[in-house]
Every structure is written in C-alpha cells, then in structure tokens.
Amino acid sequence: MTTAVLFDNVSRHFGAIRAVDRVNLAIAEGEFFAMLGPSGSGKTTCLRLLAGFEQPTGGHIEIFGETAEGVPPYRRSVNTVFQDYALFPHLSILENVAYGLMVKGIGREERRKAAEDALAMVKLPGYGGRRPGQLSGGQRQRVALARALVNKPKVLLLDEPLGALDLKLREQMQEELKSLQKSLGITFVFVTHDQGEALSMADRLAVFNDGRIQQLGTPEEVYNRPRTRFVADFVGSSNVLSAKLCQALGLNAAFASLRPEAVAIAPPMNGALSLSGTVASHSFLGATNRIVVDVGVDGARIAVASPAARGAPAIGSPVTLSFAAHDLHPMEDA
C-alpha cells in the first residue's frame, strides 16, 4: 500500500515552545486518519505542516513520496477544510467552490459544471447563487467541503470541521463524511479534540499531547489498550489504577487502566477479579448510570458504567465490583 503521508522525526518549535516535537507517522493512501488531542497538543500544527502553512524546524515530511519542505501551499495537491470554513464572503457559493479551478486557469463553463457537481455531492444543489452569509453553519461546512474536494486533492485535511455544529448535525455529518471518504477513496486527515468523533470515524488515530504522539493505532487498540495514563484518561475517561491498587489485584505495574463499562456491580464469577467498596456518587447518563465507588485503597475511586435498567445503589451502600483480568491493562508511567 502506498504511503500518503510520512512524518520522519518532524519538529516545529516556536522559540522555546515545542508545538510539534519529533513526530513519526505514516498514513496510508485511502486511510481515514484522525489526530486526536486537547487544544495545544500539536495536532493542528501537524495539519498546518501538511498544508504548507508552517514549515518544520526539524525532520522530514513526505507526501506521496515527494519532499514537502519548501513547497508552498499553492503548489501542494492537498486541500483543507478550515475550522471556521474560511469561505470568501465577497464571492457567491458557486464562485467559492470554483475558486481552486479558477486560479488554475480552468475555463468558466468547465469550472461551473464541476462546482455544481461538487455542490450536488454535498447535497446543496442549486445553492450556487447565494452568498456565504445567507447559509447556516452546517451548509457552510458542506460548501467548504465541496470547495476542497472539487480540486481532487491527494490528501484532504479537515481541521475540527464539525466543532461548530450542534450534536444532531454533527452526528449526521460524521456519517456523511465517512461514506464520502469511502466512495472517493481520498486520504482524509482529520483533526479533532472529540474522542467520540475520532473513535467512530477513523480507520486509525494518533493521540497527541504536548507536541508528541502518545499512541498510534486503530480506535479499538487505543480505546481498549491505552499505552499511557494520558491516553487512558483522554480517550473514554478510563479508570487509572495506582501501583498499590494494582498490587492488591496481583498485577505488577506502575499504572493500569480499567474501562468503566468493563466493571460490573456483581460478585466475581470464575476467576474474575474483584474489589469491594462503598458507593460515593452516581449520575444518570441515559443509557447507563455512572456509579463512582470508593474502594478504600489510597482513596482510589472506580467509575462504573452500569446499564441504567439495573438501577443505581444508594450512596454509602457497600458493593462488590468484578471485572475480567484481561480488562486490566498495565500502562507506562507517563
């Protein structure tokens, strides 16, 4: 499989600030790749390095086997969907979508046709005559997508494209983006701080923190086997168990992660591990109850995601927690 994007020990330092620090990464052609991390973690800078808005201060970037350093953004076959959409306010929707073709010198009739096709693809046929100001956030988002895709980029970069949309629209766009990516076969690099979005959409994802990649893998790998404390906490807010608690459970590790949904409030059965404690708090989350149990070792608290149908035990009542040994994952100390 062809490598679409290659980061070889790439750094981008702004003075003393290491926005991106020695990142190694390979993204395959046709992959839907997510960069996940909190704000300031370096994920957006990585995207800007790919778009050409930033140049690395160290390391080497290749896009489809060609060196990217020193190539200006306008000579890269890479297009971006911006977080604020960045539609040109003085141009019509059609002119916005056709902009990339216009600056490349493609004839008026041909680019009008291509722009209309692109608008139809994002389900906005007949909107060409309007202005960006007359469109809703979700519609502008689609126009930004059409404007990028009409250029047939080798890599499409998406910078938190769904961040400004409300929940319902966001879920709908997630599905549409995913199916669009599958049908077009274009490599998507998607930046987000929303772990749910990254897990549900990406083929693979990289979790960023402090300019470094903390973990790289499929959503299942990252979710089930977080490599560091940060990943365990950031992706799905896992329980992080201290060394002492690990020892009490017969595991020799600096830290271990335990998913809330892997824990049941029930007596242990055939070889399962167990902890006992008292209920500290509970909250209703719709499908599940989040029950926090004080297990009495180091003041540790274990969050349990329990099916809402089972109800929640009263605060202060003693409970027994059980979970399979393979759900307890040792982690590095970071």
Add this chain to the structure above:
Amino acid sequence: MTIVADSFVVPERRGTAGRVSDFFWRHPHVLLAVLLGPPLIWLGIVYLGSLFALLLQSFFSIDEFSGLINYEFTLATYRQLLTEANLDIILRTVLMAALVTLASAVIAFPIAYYAARYARGKWKAVFYLAVMLPLWSSYLVKVYAWKLVLAKEGILTWFFAKLNLLWLLDAWLSLPIVGGNSLSISYTGTFIVFVYVWMPFMILPIQAALERVPATLIEASSDLGGTPAQTFRHVIFPLALPGIVAGSIFTFSLTLGDYIIPQIIGSSRLFIGQAVYAQQGTAGNIPLAAAFTVVPIVIMGAYLWMAKRMGAFDAL
C-alpha cells in the same frame, strides 16, 4: 446566617437618580431620544442648514454694477461657472485630486498591509505613532516646511546634487505642465505635498479594512492553489476595497477643497478651493463661490455612486 434576601424586589434606590434610572430602563426609546436628539438637531441646523443655504446662494446671481446679490432664482451663476477659464480650474483640480488619490493608495497599501498583518505589540504602536504624528502638528508649518524642502536652494536639490543626479531633477523640471523653475513652484511640488499631507487618511481606513480580513481566508486561497499574486487580486484587494474607497473619499475630497497648499506650493494657476476663496473674498461674488463648492459635492456624489456600482461596499 442567611444568604437569601428578604424579598424578591430589592428596595428602590432613593433620590432622583434612582427614579431616573428606573424610568429610562422602562422606556429605552426615551433614553435613545435624549442621547441622539441634541446631536441630530445640531447636525440638522448647523450642518445641513448651512449646506442648503450654500446651495441656495448658488442659484442667486450678482449684479455686475452694484456688486449686490440679486435674490432671484437664476442659472446665470452656473452659466458663469461653465466658462472656459472656470472649467480649466475644475479640470485641473479634479485631475490633481485623482492623481493624489491614486498615488496615496499605492503608497499607503503596503504600509497598511504590513501594519494589519505583521506588526504586533510595540511595532503596532510605532506604526500608529508614525502615521498620526504629522496630524498633530500644524498643517501650515508642515506645508511651509515642505516649501523649504522643495525650494531651489532646498534640501532636495542639495540631495540630488550630492548623488550627482541634478540632471534628472532638471530634466523633470523642464517637462511641460509638471515642471517649472523649481519643485516648490511646480505641479509636481503641489502633488508631493498633497500626497504627504493626506497620507494618514488613506493608510488608516485601508489598515482597518485589512485588519478585518481573517488570516484563514488568505490561507484558504493559497490552499486552493492561488499564488500570492492571485490571492491579492481575488481575495485581499476585493476585501480591502471598502477601505481604499473610504480612504480615497478623504484624499479626493480634501484635495478638491484645499486652497492653502496650491497657494504656497505650486504654480500660480488656481484650484477650486482658491477660486472659492477668491470669489467669496476679494471678488465678493458669493453666488459664484457657492456654485464652485457645489462642484466637489456633485463629483463626490458621482464618485460614491460609481464605487457602489462597482461593488466596493459589497464586503461591508
């Protein structure tokens, strides 16, 4: 200890101030009227009133024998305005104003662009100071200072001599129309001083317009394949156009109306402002002076209408 107040309504503040506050809160339109009324009355009487009085004057005529104003509506004054000598004055002024505006825009744009896009913190303060500083000193002093700079024995001539470029200056001064005995008594000199004096009025609106252009739009253009030149032409320039038009309204109209600069620096041929000054003063022909002042108003009206038609205000 309780943190809950005794009653839902906090007791009314005592005194007139409290009552006035409550009244305005209940009647926001009254507050608006109180705030806007006086300036609007001022604007109506002093500003528009004087303008209409002026317009009215231009439809009167002057009795050639007595020199008194004949208060009868007539277009005679406008007929007088459209004689060849007066049309010359108008054409000269409009041409000068257009050239000054064009040159100001060309010089101001890079400065404004730098200030809006690159200058940060201290450098931004330096920029504002440098642009505004000339506005804080007397206009007359600046113009006379320029007379010294441009005079035959002035700094500029000395500078050209030092660079062994006197032949260039002489060649320019020997040109018809723009040339003259020295820069300080040529159209070139008038032009240079106009551009200098009105420059801040061009830089600031352009800078304000450019400041409002989000950086991501420029990145988006580049991302979509636009070279820097294309990005300038298709994104930056159209979005800065309202600022350029605003600046040009200043430079154009200020040049149209000015009567001091061409009097101190330039050939002795008249500009509109000087004609107005002469007609209302020594000549005592108020109607003709009024008719002359109508010219810039009409020109600016036409200019704004054209700018609007060209879409200069679409991005507002």
